[in-house]
Amino acid sequence: MDGMPPKQGRTLDISASGLSLNFDHKLGTGDVGTVSFELFVEGKAQVLTCRSRVNYCIFSGDHFKIGFQFMNPDMATMATINKFLR
Structure with a gap:
């Protein structure tokens, strides 16, 4: 998140509009x-x-x-996600 050092999580689920992670740290909604x-x-x-x-x-x-909800993903990212979801 902005202003924080990188953190690692484990992906639970992904969709065309976002993804869900298991994370060791709390983040605030928004x-x-x-x-x-x-x-x-x-x-x-x-x-x-x-x-x-x-x-x-x-x-x-x-x-x-x-x-997490994706915010304005670029076309290449969306194409890769859609290919993965098929």
Whole structure:
């Protein structure tokens, strides 16, 4: 998120409009930052980066489930995500 050092999470789910992560740290709803994630498409790893907004942050046991909504992703990012989702 903006103003924070990079953090790592584990992807739970992805859609054309966003993704959900397991995360060790709490984030506030409405926080905005850059999210980078890796997808395997056609046998190749592709790292995607997109500005995103936190839609929800739910404490679940020893971690947080955080939902991010993509903000104006570029066409190449959307094409890769759509290819992955097929």
